[in-house]
Amino acid sequence: MEQSVIIVGAGIIGAATALQLARGGHRVTVVASGAPDATSAAFGWINASFYLDDDHHHLRAAGIRAWHRLLHDVPAPVAWQGCLCWDMPQAEMEQTYARLRGFDYPVEVIGKAAVSAREPALKTVPERALFFPSEGAASSGDLARAFLAAAQDAGARVISNVAVTGIRTHNGRGVGIETVQGVIAADQVVIAAGTGTTTLVQSIDCTIPLVPRPAYILRTNRQKKILQHILATPDGEIRQEPAGQILMPVSVGHQGDTAEELQQTPHDAADLAMVRLRGLFDGLADARWAEVVRADRPVPQDGLPVVGAVAEGVYVAVLHSGITLGPIIAELIAKDIAGRLDNADAAMIAPYRPQRFAKG
């Protein structure tokens, strides 16, 4: 049944969900405060080679398939250049290869000559690397903007720079959002507010625990094209934007980074990361960091996505790896709200329900 839906947040999760719900015939309004978001700061890597458990891998692999469905008719700038990965010891590489092959995930082990042919600018070429040909990347802020524009084409409306201060309920059911200027009513509220989620759900006595996961990510000045793939190296994860900037999260192994505080100034952290970057490639003599962005990753306490209703009429979606997972999560949310999850969808979403945090 068609409903009026307010989505709190215009990052990739809010934007992708707005698109699915608007296309499903719902009257959608996105309300976003303009608070710093994770989406525009992300590295933008779409992958299922990083995962926390088997279900998480399958969700991420479904995420890649959902991306291809979406890109049929939403023009978004994703490049499927594949990833070369050698950020682990040999034994772990063999285990990773075997596990991913067991999942039927596209993965190859390639030797030194093939790595060098694929990335000729590397100064020191690893003896071997894993190649994940199905992985891609994009400038993630552009993705959210592309989804929002497509959602607007389908009838969604966007309210920007207005903070949602709480969720309005009546007899335990969500009936809208609260702002300083007053209440905006809706049949359904979807909270896709990233790190702002915890505070918002507290307004209806609900707990979604997130852990602090701050990050710096740097962009260089524009360089001629030297990188062909997304690279996961022992010195960090690196990719080059089509316009030439090289992008690098400052912490090594950023997807599994568990640091709760940033210990260095952005300036010092970026200087050190640039030393690692220049050490990896020829041709970066005039490269310097041009921008460092600090961002807080929305990471639930157990590291896994949180997706589901927390009260009648109130739905929550908060997760890391939202660039990989945005399209699949949005598809699942739209089906869930419409009561149309099939058995496979229900199994896919089951591990991520918010009620797991209420079990004590």
Ligand SMILES: Cc1cc2nc3c(=O)[nH]c(=O)nc-3n(C[C@H](O)[C@H](O)[C@H](O)COP(=O)(O)OP(=O)(O)OC[C@H]3O[C@@H](n4cnc5c(N)ncnc54)[C@H](O)[C@@H]3O)c2cc1C
């Ligand atoms: C450095 C870094 C690198 C990353 N790299 C990757 C990667 O390579 N691949 C990957 O898959 N993921 C990556 N991620 C994770 C990914 O960026 C996040 O999972 C994803 O962006 C979360 O999207 P979101 O829409 O849930 O939240 P956000 O993008 O944080 O958006 C939240 C939205 O809610 C709004 N908001 C918040 N509070 C309120 C309020 N009270 N009222 C109204 N609006 C509100 C904000 O303004 C914003 O619009 C990375 C993250 C970081 C920080």
